[in-house]
Amino acid sequence: MRIIKLTLAYDGTDFVGWQRQADGLSVQGVVEAALAPLDERPVAVAGAGRTDAGVHARGQVASFGLEHAISPSSLVRAINARVPPTVRALSAEHAPEDFHARFSARQKTYRYALLASPIADPFTQRYAWHVADRLDVAAMVDAFRRVEGCHDFSAFQVAGSDVRDTIRTVSAARATVRSLDWCGTQAGRAFVLAFELTGDGFLRHMVRSIIGTVVEVGRGRREPASIDGLLEGAPRSEAGPTAPPQGLCLLRVTY
Amino acid sequence: MRIIKLTLAYDGTDFVGWQRQADGLSVQGVVEAALAPLDERPVAVAGAGRTDAGVHARGQVASFGLEHAISPSSLVRAINARVPPTVRALSAEHAPEDFHARFSARQKTYRYALLASPIADPFTQRYAWHVADRLDVAAMVDAFRRVEGCHDFSAFQVAGSDVRDTIRTVSAARATVRSLDWCGTQAGRAFVLAFELTGDGFLRHMVRSIIGTVVEVGRGRREPASIDGLLEGAPRSEAGPTAPPQGLCLLRVTY
Secondary structure, three states, rough: EEOOOEEEEEEEHHOOOOOOOOOOHHHHHHHHHHHHHOOOOOOOOEEEOOOOOEEEEEEEEEEEEEEOOOHHHHHHHHHHHOOOOOEEEEEEEEEEEOOOOOOOEEEEEEEEEEEEEEOOOOOOOOOEEEEEOOOOOOHHHHHHHOEEEEEEEHHHHHHHHOOOOOOEEEEEEEEEEEEOOOOOOOOOEEEEEEEEEEEOOOOOOHHHHHHHEEEEEEEOOOOOHHHHHHOOOOOHHOOOOOHHHEEEEEEEEOO | EEEEEEEEEHHHHOOOOOOOOOOOOOHHHHHHHHHHOOOOOOOOEEEEOOOOOEEEEEEEEEEEEEOOOOHHHHHHHHHHOOOOOEEEEEEEEEEOOOOOEEEEEEEEEEEEEEEEOOOOOOOOOOOOOOOOOOHHHHHHHHHHHHHOOEEEEEHHHOOOOOOOOOOEEEEEEEEEEOOOOOOOOOOOEEEEEEEEEEEEEOOOHHHHHHHHHHHHHHHHOOOOOOOHHOOOOOOOOHHHOOOOOOHHEEEEEOO
């Protein structure tokens, strides 16, 4: 049996998420189904990040064991021939016996994209959260940058979680702003804000609840410095709402 | 009656094209349906470019007459409340009585996007033509630049067209190449090629058949200089195939 490390991209719009569920199409499910004809026993695929419904990935990593001997490039082709076009295997390689996509991961990078404009955009609706309100972008960037470092992120995890250790280290929090390439009609009023977070681990909904809180700052309902207090183990109720899933993308995983 | 100039963006994936047809959803149709409640008589909307099925627009311009007095910004909101999210009215303004979106247009700019990579991409599949073959990008840019100028484009129009005057002036033909922002697995092998054409008029399928021919050059089946001969009134059969619609986008119209 060989352990395979597989890198994948997917548009999460039409999936119930990474993880197999009782009903609905999961990314894990379609990848496992594509591998099924290769091995006699069912192949169980582990993902580095268990992305939620509607969340995308450009560099998700999956691992699994395969009895069947197949070259990594043939494996990529075999998978891509059997999964829908919204999922693409990008590369495969042999990995050490103890490699596990989730447990071996050292760092993950997520990006959250937000379209700040009076009018929505047909081309980013699947990939960005559209916020029509006027936003104080400088205050948002100030607030966002504060999550960098080692903190107790319990205020930024899904309500009702039973995860005990809520300390995580965010090694980089970078924000970029670019004006949207329309035909001049929105000049100066439409921006894509991209928030990139790299860290050793992420609690469920952590990125989305950080962004929901940052948008409250942008709307003037909260001061940028208020983030500091939330990073000392405040309850979930003190942070802002969870931003919608379509703006989130798992960019890469490092080992 | 006031003449309105309306600027629109749309994702053409799910439409039969700009123009109303016996069956299927057209962009013209959904805009006219959105305007119907405003006026007593049906409103006929003219588009600057009659984009085909699957073709997108970031700056389509439409014109129509409206009896009902409504401010341009209220009109934009009224339309956006009634059309699907794949269509957005971006701006509206009052126009002179003799303004017509198509006949008054001086220049149009189209962009064709092509993804050159061994593996497709879930995020560009609706907006770019994926070509998996190895392409000679320098030869393609050379070939593409040759269409600039005043030429007889009869080799680059839809087969069976009865348009007599096939002379058009392309005032700018610009190509840009950028590597695709994946997670490092495709480094140096995945590129988005964007071909932008500005001209005083375009024959039906003109941009797409130019691109189909440019891709033949990229595949080494045709010399870049062979374009020159095609621009002197050659028959359709001597040019390359028509590139698929999803790579094409009407960027802007100038008056």
